[in-house]
Amino acid sequence: MKSTINRILAIARREVYRMSSRKLYFLAVLVFPVLSMLFFASVMKEGLPTRLPIAVVDLDQTVTSRKFVRNIDATQSSSVVMQLNSENEAMSELRKTNIYGFVMFPRNMQADIMAGRQPVVSFYYQNAFIITGGLIQNDITKMLHTLAAGVNIQKREAMGIPSQTMMANVQPIKMDTHLLFNPTTSYPAYVTSIMLPIMLQIFIVMITVYSIGIEIKERTSHEWLKMADKSMVVAIAGKLLPYTIIFLILMTFQNFILYRVLMVPLNVNMGWMILASGIFVLAYQAIGVFFIGLLPMMRHALNLTAFYTILALSLVGFSFPAEAMLPPFRAWAVLFPARHYMHIFQTQMLAGFEVWYTAWSYLFLILFILLPITILGRLKSALIYQDFIEDIHKNEVLTKYHAET
Amino acid sequence: MKTYILNLSGKIKEAVANTFRVCMREYQLIFTDLGVVVLLLVVPVVYPALYSFIYYPEVVHDLPVSVVDLSHSPASRDYIRSLNATPEVKIEHYCLSMEEAIVRFKKGQSNGIVVIPENFSNNIATGQQAVISVYADMKFFLHYKAIMMGSAFVTLQKGSDIQIERLMAGGLSAHQADIQANPILLNGNAMANSAGGFASYGIPAALMLIIQQTLVLSIGILAGTARERHAGGLLVPPDRRRIGTLRLVVGKSAAYFTIYLILSVYMLAFIPRIFGYPQMAGASELSALLIPYLLSAIFMGMTLSVLFKNRESPMLLYLFASFPLLFLSGIIWPLSNMGPLWLAVREIFPSSNAMYGFIKMNTLGAGISETRSEIMALWVQSGIYFLMACLVYWKQVKIADFRFQIVMPCKQS
Numbered sequence: 001m002k003s004t005i006n007r008i009l010a011i012a013r014r015e016v017y018r019m020s021s022r023k024l025y026f027l028a029v030l031v032f033p034v035l036s037m038l039f040f041a042s043v044m045k046e047g048l049p050t051r052l053p054i055a056v057v058d059l060d061q062t063v064t065s066r067k068f069v070r071n072i073d074a075t076q077s078s079s080v081v082m083q084l085n086s087e088n089e090a091m092s093e094l095r096k097t098n099i100y101g102f103v104m105f106p107r108n109m110q111a112d113i114m115a116g117r118q119p120v121v122s123f124y125y126q127n128a129f130i131i132t133g134g135l136i137q138n139d140i141t142k143m144l145h146t147l148a149a150g151v152n153i154q155k156r157e158a159m160g161i162p163s164q165t166m167m168a169n170v171q172p173i174k175m176d177t178h179l180l181f182n183p184t185t186s187y188p189a190y191v192t193s194i195m196l197p198i199m200l201q202i203f204i205v206m207i208t209v210y211s212i213g214i215e216i217k218e219r220t221s222h223e224w225l226k227m228a229d230k231s232m233v234v235a236i237a238g239k240l241l242p243y244t245i246i247f248l249i250l251m252t253f254q255n256f257i258l259y260r261v262l263m264v265p266l267n268v269n270m271g272w273m274i275l276a277s278g279i280f281v282l283a284y285q286a287i288g289v290f291f292i293g294l295l296p297m298m299r300h301a302l303n304l305t306a307f308y309t310i311l312a313l314s315l316v317g318f319s320f321p322a323e324a325m326l327p328p329f330r331a332w333a334v335l336f337p338a339r340h341y342m343h344i345f346q347t348q349m350l351a352g353f354e355v356w357y358t359a360w361s362y363l364f365l366i367l368f369i370l371l372p373i374t375i376l377g378r379l380k381s382a383l384i385y386q387d388f389i390e391d392i393h394k395n396e397v398l399t400k401y402h403a404e405t
Numbered sequence: 406m407k408t409y410i411l412n413l414s415g416k417i418k419e420a421v422a423n424t425f426r427v428c429m430r431e432y433q434l435i436f437t438d439l440g441v442v443v444l445l446l447v448v449p450v451v452y453p454a455l456y457s458f459i460y461y462p463e464v465v466h467d468l469p470v471s472v473v474d475l476s477h478s479p480a481s482r483d484y485i486r487s488l489n490a491t492p493e494v495k496i497e498h499y500c501l502s503m504e505e506a507i508v509r510f511k512k513g514q515s516n517g518i519v520v521i522p523e524n525f526s527n528n529i530a531t532g533q534q535a536v537i538s539v540y541a542d543m544k545f546f547l548h549y550k551a552i553m554m555g556s557a558f559v560t561l562q563k564g565s566d567i568q569i570e571r572l573m574a575g576g577l578s579a580h581q582a583d584i585q586a587n588p589i590l591l592n593g594n595a596m597a598n599s600a601g602g603f604a605s606y607g608i609p610a611a612l613m614l615i616i617q618q619t620l621v622l623s624i625g626i627l628a629g630t631a632r633e634r635h636a637g638g639l640l641v642p643p644d645r646r647r648i649g650t651l652r653l654v655v656g657k658s659a660a661y662f663t664i665y666l667i668l669s670v671y672m673l674a675f676i677p678r679i680f681g682y683p684q685m686a687g688a689s690e691l692s693a694l695l696i697p698y699l700l701s702a703i704f705m706g707m708t709l710s711v712l713f714k715n716r717e718s719p720m721l722l723y724l725f726a727s728f729p730l731l732f733l734s735g736i737i738w739p740l741s742n743m744g745p746l747w748l749a750v751r752e753i754f755p756s757s758n759a760m761y762g763f764i765k766m767n768t769l770g771a772g773i774s775e776t777r778s779e780i781m782a783l784w785v786q787s788g789i790y791f792l793m794a795c796l797v798y799w800k801q802v803k804i805a806d807f808r809f810q811i812v813m814p815c816k817q818s
Contacts, residue, residue: 024714024715024717024718024721024722027721027722028721028722032722032725036725036728036729039729039732039747040729040732042744042746042747043729043732043733043738043743043744043747044732044738044742044743045742045743045744049738049739049741049742051741052739052741053741091596092775094596094769095765095769095770095771095772095775096765096771096775097761097765097769097771100739101596109589113588113589116581116584116588118583118584118587118588118589118590119589119590120589120590120591120592121589121590121591121592122592122593122594123591123592123593123594124593124594124595124596125593125594125595125596126595126596126597126769127595127596127597127598127599127601127606128596128597128598128606128683128736128764128765128768128769129606129735129736129737129739129764130601130603130606131546131737131738131739132739133595133598133601134546134550134601137593137595138553140593141591141593144589144591145561145591147589148587148588148589148591151588151589152585152586152588155585155588156585165532165533167534168528168532168533168534169532169568169571170568171534171564172529172534172535172563172564172567172568172571173484173529173534173535173536173537173560173563173564173567174534174535174536174537174560175536175537175538175539175556175557175560176536176537176538176539177538177539177540177541177553178538178539178540178541179540179541179542179543180507180510180517180518180540180541180542181542187543188738190543195728198728199725199728202724202725202728203725206720206721206724207721210717210721213717214717298717299439299440299626299716299717300439300440302440302717302720302721303440303443303444303720305720306622306720306724307448309724310724310727311455313728313731314456314459314460315459317545318545319546319547319603319607320459320460320547320603320607321465321545321547321548324462324464324465324466324547325459325460325461325462326458326461326462329458329459346544347511351511351542353511354511357511357512357513
């Protein structure tokens with residue numbers, strides 16, 4: 001037992017030495033992960049976007065239309081930045097993305113309202129950008145309905161209908177909206193907390209694949225295996241130990257940014273957060289080992305890693321919910337630890353639900369950690385026979401061989 | 406004079422021939438490297454199709470929502486029926502209490518709760534305002550949007566019906582009642598992507614990003630491989646034929662440019678047609694944007710390749726940038742809500758202006774003059790990165806020459 005631990009530590013020491021010999025490691029495990037964390041922590045300003053630029057085409061030019069313009073300008077999400085003279089002009093501004101939408105009041109609107117001719121107020125918004133489009137649509141539609149209700153009230157008052165029951169008459173049913181759990185969290189901080197682990201998984205899998213693959217590529221795997229006394233478990237444990245520690249520190253830094261700087265509420269015991277972070281790192285390291293075992297030629301393993309880690313952004317189902325995807329993709333989504341981590345974050349950390357609502361997610365994460373068992377034999381033979389060398393190095397070895405003989 | 410012209414045309418011929426040779430050599434390098442072939446050909450072909458299938462349903466529909474009906478009246482049942490009939494929402498369960506609904510929400514069986522209070526039908530009957538409570542969560546933006554749109558639509562609709570009914574009971578004709586209830590008609594139009602589809606929104610932008618990312622990665626991988634192969638870790642072989650920097654840069658980039666021109670037709674014309682994505686831009690608009698984009702991305706790739714000492718470096722050191730670049734494009738988060746530092750960083754990468762410009766042209770239907778600022782930015786980037794690529798290669802050529810002289814001084818003359 002003691003000698004096993006000593007072996008693991010010796011291999012870990014060797015790995016630290018190898019890491020310090022190349023700038024690549026320093027950049028890939030420290031500089032770029034930290035930079036991307038700082039990026040996502042700072043790129044979106046506080047809160048949902050407000051005062052998005054929109055325009056007004058006021059062909060009516062009356063007291064009523066000017067009052068409407070002021071009211072639209074006062075909505076939270078938008079601000080009227082230009083008054084244009086025609087629909088064409090407004091369309092062009094919309095295409096140039098100088099504005100995200102515009103409202104058009106028709107000629108004779110005020111007169112038509114008075115005469116009961118139901119004038120049509122048109123509202124255009126661009127949906128090429130889903131978040132801004134959704135916000136403006138929601139806000140402006142609500143405001144226009146309010147304005148129409150205001151006219152309704154005015155006309156009723158003119159008819160002499162008593163005003164106590166006015167709102168009930170104009171709006172017989174009212175909708176109260178409540179946010180279930182954590183209404184105080186700012187939306188950008190929330191997006192950041194989903195993005196950071198998705199960012200980190202790229203680095204974890206990449207560096208795991210690289211640190212093992214380079215032993216095969218540079219034919220140093222014999223030395224590594226010898227130090228482990230031919231035990232794959234010892235060899236891998238020793239090699240990955242330094243990275244596990246580094247990534248745990250990075251996860252801690254990430255959690256610090258989320259819960260202390262961005263003030264995302266943590267509604268669960270800190271222990272759960274640390275546990276989830278820990279198995280997140282281990283699950284992705286396990287996937288890295290699995291990939292290089294599956295494809296021991298490094299360039300193919302790295303291509304596979306790129307494919308898998310980039311897809312994570314879509315298949316965790318954050319931007320487009322996994323539940324709405326076609327069944328094969330819903331199933332595929334399960335194969336991403338980031339998805340289970342996201343579920344734990346959303347339901348346990350953020351909403352404070354009891355742990356059993358996330359039990360499946362923990363179970364899946366632990367299953368990922370066991371994944372390398374399936375390919376340990378294959379990886380070991382690759383380390384011994386080194387028969388997955390890139391072609392160019394084969395040539396190099398051949399020319400060396402010819403030169404020597 | 407005549408000899409001078411002959412001389413010059415001979416020189417030009419030689420330059421063209423050399424450039425052509427560099428270009429051919431680059432093709433050979435690209436297509437004999439399986440890792441690069443996968444990246445260059447398989448990724449641009451497979452990813453767009455794959456993403457299209459992932460986002461195939463486009464919108465969230467029939468979102469499971471539980472309802473707590475405390476009113477148990479014809480009016481409340483009518484409301485629930487209408488809610489169930491909206492495309493956005495599906496009633497998954499009738500709960501007896503809020504507690505039961507919350508448990509279902511926690512278990513993930515429902516994504517929101519609609520509560521109809523005890524006094525609902527009573528209030529309507531007595532002319533008081535009835536209040537519906539909608540509990541949604543922001544866990545997924547599209548879930549939130551679906552439940553909000555569905556319930557707001559039904560609430561407005563039912564409210565208007567009740568109002569007209571009452572006005573008619575008060576003696577107005579159906580037409581008069583309608584005028585009173587709806588003094589202004591509202592006409593909301595979505596410009597571009599009117600269905601609010603997620604694929605139509607995200608995939609065109611992603612396609613543009615894939616172009617730059619695969620270009621930079623492939624150029625970087627080939628550069629890293631070259632450096633592993635060449636003595637002294639140089640980008641150019643020390644015993645190369647005497648080919649000038651300009652010919653080297655132009656020849657190499659010509660190889661990538663031609664390959665990507667073909668790939669772009671597939672990605673930007675073929676894929677949108679198959680999957681029915683917005684396709685407002687014509688060939689002239691697309692080429693006006695695409696040509697400076699390809700050039701700037703290629704030259705940026707060649708410039709960055711000086712940083713990649715090994716074959717693996719680009720994957721480890723550049724791939725991750727894809728996610729930040731997606732955010733910097735301005736497609737996800739509006740540029741008006743981004744800090745000055747990141748807006749400056751945004752201008753470093755051609756993908757930002759290309760993605761934004763592409764959405765403007767292809768989704769919103771902007772013309773070339775309306776996309777002028779993006780196109781200009783891409784040309785400026787092309788120019789700057791071209792000069793930087795030349796500088797990088799010029800330096801490598803100089804070092805190679807220097808080494809070559811030291812090793813074999815006699816062969817030089």
